[in-house]
Amino acid sequence: MTATNRYPLLFSPLDLGFTRLKNRALMGSMHTGLEDVPGGFERQAAFFAERARGGVGMIITGGIPPNEEAGGGAKLSNPEEAAQHRIVTEAVHAADPDVKICMQILHTGPLAGTPACVAPSAIRSRIGRYVPNELDEAGIEKQIADFATCAAMARLAGYDGVEIIGSAGYLLSTFLVEKTNQRTDQWGGSFENRMRFPVEVVRRVREAVGDDFIVIFRIAAMDMLEGGMSWDEVVTLAKAVEAAGANIISTHFTWHEAQVPTIATMVPRAAFTQVTGRLRKELSVPMITSNRINMPDVAEAVLERGDADIVSMARPMLADPDLVLKAAEGREDEINTCIACNQACLDHTFTGQLVSCLVNPRACRETELTYAPAAAPKRLAVVGAGPAGLSYATVAAQRGHKVTLFDAAADIGGQFNLARRIPGKEEFDETLRYYRRMIEVLGVELRLNTQADPDSLKAAGFDEVIVATGIEPRRPQLEGIDHPKVVGYIDAILGRKPIGQRVAIMGAGGIGFDVAELITHSGPSAALDIDVFAKEWGVDFKNHPRGGVTGVTPVVASSGREVTLLQRKTDSVGKGLGRTTGWTHRLTLLRRGVKMISGVEYLRIDDEGLHALVAGEPRLFEVDTVIVCAGQTPLRTLYDDLQRQGVKASLVGGAFEAAELDAKRAIDQASRLAAVV
Ligand code: FAD
Ligand code: NAP
Numbered sequence: 001m002t003a004t005n006r007y008p009l010l011f012s013p014l015d016l017g018f019t020r021l022k023n024r025a026l027m028g029s030m031h032t033g034l035e036d037v038p039g040g041f042e043r044q045a046a047f048f049a050e051r052a053r054g055g056v057g058m059i060i061t062g063g064i065p066p067n068e069e070a071g072g073g074a075k076l077s078n079p080e081e082a083a084q085h086r087i088v089t090e091a092v093h094a095a096d097p098d099v100k101i102c103m104q105i106l107h108t109g110p111l112a113g114t115p116a117c118v119a120p121s122a123i124r125s126r127i128g129r130y131v132p133n134e135l136d137e138a139g140i141e142k143q144i145a146d147f148a149t150c151a152a153m154a155r156l157a158g159y160d161g162v163e164i165i166g167s168a169g170y171l172l173s174t175f176l177v178e179k180t181n182q183r184t185d186q187w188g189g190s191f192e193n194r195m196r197f198p199v200e201v202v203r204r205v206r207e208a209v210g211d212d213f214i215v216i217f218r219i220a221a222m223d224m225l226e227g228g229m230s231w232d233e234v235v236t237l238a239k240a241v242e243a244a245g246a247n248i249i250s251t252h253f254t255w256h257e258a259q260v261p262t263i264a265t266m267v268p269r270a271a272f273t274q275v276t277g278r279l280r281k282e283l284s285v286p287m288i289t290s291n292r293i294n295m296p297d298v299a300e301a302v303l304e305r306g307d308a309d310i311v312s313m314a315r316p317m318l319a320d321p322d323l324v325l326k327a328a329e330g331r332e333d334e335i336n337t338c339i340a341c342n343q344a345c346l347d348h349t350f351t352g353q354l355v356s357c358l359v360n361p362r363a364c365r366e367t368e369l370t371y372a373p374a375a376a377p378k379r380l381a382v383v384g385a386g387p388a389g390l391s392y393a394t395v396a397a398q399r400g401h402k403v404t405l406f407d408a409a410a411d412i413g414g415q416f417n418l419a420r421r422i423p424g425k426e427e428f429d430e431t432l433r434y435y436r437r438m439i440e441v442l443g444v445e446l447r448l449n450t451q452a453d454p455d456s457l458k459a460a461g462f463d464e465v466i467v468a469t470g471i472e473p474r475r476p477q478l479e480g481i482d483h484p485k486v487v488g489y490i491d492a493i494l495g496r497k498p499i500g501q502r503v504a505i506m507g508a509g510g511i512g513f514d515v516a517e518l519i520t521h522s523g524p525s526a527a528l529d530i531d532v533f534a535k536e537w538g539v540d541f542k543n544h545p546r547g548g549v550t551g552v553t554p555v556v557a558s559s560g561r562e563v564t565l566l567q568r569k570t571d572s573v574g575k576g577l578g579r580t581t582g583w584t585h586r587l588t589l590l591r592r593g594v595k596m597i598s599g600v601e602y603l604r605i606d607d608e609g610l611h612a613l614v615a616g617e618p619r620l621f622e623v624d625t626v627i628v629c630a631g632q633t634p635l636r637t638l639y640d641d642l643q644r645q646g647v648k649a650s651l652v653g654g655a656f657e658a659a660e661l662d663a664k665r666a667i668d669q670a671s672r673l674a675a676v677v
């Protein structure tokens with residue numbers, strides 16, 4: 001079987017009449033921040049050209065505003081601005097003339113961070129900074145005209161098409177639902193009136209660009225809003241948009257304010273494509289589906305089910321620019337899979353940082369972080385096969401160094417072997433699979449079950465030893481810390497010690513939350529079962545009520561343990577978690593009855609339980625088990641010994657700095673050091 005035959009649908013071309021897509025793999029739109037930095041067009045050119053070389057059929061850029069009031073960076077509204085975009089389109093077409101690149105036109109409406117922001121009604125979004133200005137008739141006409149001009153300029157810039165985003169709480173979608181559109185003129189009221197604006201935008205864009213240009217409309221097939229669009233309205237809008245000139249319709253499943261996770265790790269793969277499949281039956285134009293499609297077999301299965309004509313993979317293309325190429329060549333075990341953590345992509349977007357990727361720090365850094373062949377290959381020992389050691393070893397080996405990788409454990413992965421046991425973090429297995437394979441492909445000599453010691457490292461005569469030995473869990477100095485009811489988080493996660501019915505967790509960082517998830521979890525992981533996911537988040541795929549959500553507070557299955565999550569800080573518990581995912585972890589635990597208490601001063605642990613002061617008042621937590629998740633300190637004994645023996649050594653990952661260390665920082669630091677060794 002040739003490799004492409006393994007994914008016959010993914011690799012079949014799609015004829016759009018005036019043009020042809022070479023395959024069904026699409027890189028979906030992501031705002032990376034490159035749109036807004038000096039030299040951004042050159043950096044976007046490198047970013048997208050690398051993905052074009054990586055085999056994708058079509059690319060959609062990050063959102064480009066059609067005017068000032070649309071918010072979100074440099075607008076496109078005239079030929080001078082269009083000339084800048086040529087840097088991007090020419091780079092992509094030079095990389096592969098068969099790859100199409102479409103520009104997303106993004107008007108963020110009430111979410112634009114400018115007092116000039118506009119909307120159908122003057123209703124402030126829960127996550128918007130300003131009350132938007134209500135558009136009058138002339139204002140509406142201006143916005144429509146600006147969309148049309150922007151699309152014409154995109155054509156002038158050499159794009160193959162545009163995508164108009166009509167979802168997510170941005171301008172077009174705010175016309176669609178009563179919650180944000182309370183107009184009584186021809187642009188509000190009945191659904192026919194509410195959809196007039198998006199349909200008119202599509203009609204005028206088509207008029208401006210002619211027939212031989214791709215126009216994609218992104219529709220909120222399930223907007224996840226209570227009182228959002230009904231299924232009939234979704235179908236009516238899709239048909240109207242098709243009639244107005246869209247030649248592809250792309251489904252979206254979110255509204256930024258909605259309280260349903262739609263792309264995070266705990267969302268099952270391809271969870272939403274069934275909705276696209278239903279809509280596809282109503283339309284004649286090709287349809288794009290998306291969300292948590294991160295491997296070629298998942299994409300092929302989506303196409304096989306008839307859920308879509310094109311599969312969008314956005315974050316997976318950050319994680320691995322060569323995803324499609326690797327699938328075509330039968331090298332899918334070399335794909336660096338997106339684990340849907342959001343840590344370096346969406347969390348960065350929402351905190352004003354340039355996007356990258358936890359598993360691929362080169363994403364959006366293509367021009368500055370390169371892995372050039374080493375001028376003088378060295379013999380390197382890397383000690384510790386956690387994320388830091390793995391990324392150092394593989395990047396160094398890719399550059400031509402001779403690398404030996406040691407780990408005391410029986411398998412690679414370090415703390416990722418703990419993380420992967422947490423329900424909802426099953427994707428972490430993919431990262432370990434990736435590294436396992438790359439160790440083979442790159443010829444890294446792997447020595448497992450080997451506690452590296454300074455004498456043998458010195459005797460082996462390595463040019464340099466990279467110490468990636470990770471961390472030691474912190475054990476707070478507290479009376480009773482050695483009491484039998486005290487369990488460290490490693491023992492708790494590995495099930496090495498029994499956990500009682502009543503539990504206090506000391507420390508509410510990422511690991512405290514993960515441990516709480518693990519010990520309160522019951523039944524199959526929602527990340528692996530769409531029905532469980534739907535139930536836990538109040539999504540009704542079958543009946544598709546307005547927005548697709550039931551509106552009833554979901555019941556989340558629980559182990560029945562009584563758990564209290566404690567921290568010393570007075571901030572609200574969970575504040576330090578990921579910007580775009582923290583709320584999901586908090587909500588799940590609260591729905592399981594987990595109590596969260598901040599401002600705690602620990603006093604002692606004894607047979608009665610954990611004694612503490614809460615807001616200065618004595619409090620006894622009568623618990624059977626106290627699980628310690630109180631952070632970590634670097635494990636540097638090996639490094640110190642090597643230093644003493646005069647062996648050239650460097651530190652990386654948790655061994656370098658444990659405070660606030662996560663895998664994102666460990667992999668980034670290790671890759672950067674290995675790029676210059
Ligand atoms: P480690 O992963 O600790 O690896 C160190 C390795 O060195 C170990 O394999 C150890 O066996 C080996 N070693 C030590 N001494 C020697 C020696 N002398 N000889 C040979 N081998 C030795 N981070 C995130 O970014 N996102 C998450 O969602 C996330 N979830 C997590 C969930 C849990 C439950 C846990 C425990 C951690 C999580 N983390 C997460 C944190 C992340 O796993 C760590 O930041 C990361 O593993 C640190 O990488 P490291 O390579 O520095 O160290
Ligand atoms: P952490 O986030 O630093 O949390 C440590 C917790 O321990 C805090 O709640 C801290 O809060 C408490 N603590 C610190 N010193 C203490 C002491 N002496 N006595 C009692 N409590 C103490 O670290 P972590 O939870 O161990 O996680 C390690 C790393 O892995 C972090 O960088 C984290 O981001 C990452 N991680 C990420 C995820 C994710 O989903 N993104 C999940 C797991 C882990 P107080 O000082 O207020 O008590």
Ligand code: SF4
Pocket residue numbers: 315316318319337338339340341342343344345346356357358359360
């Ligand atoms: Fe995927 Fe995480 Fe990388 Fe974002 S940071 S692309 S979610 S692996």
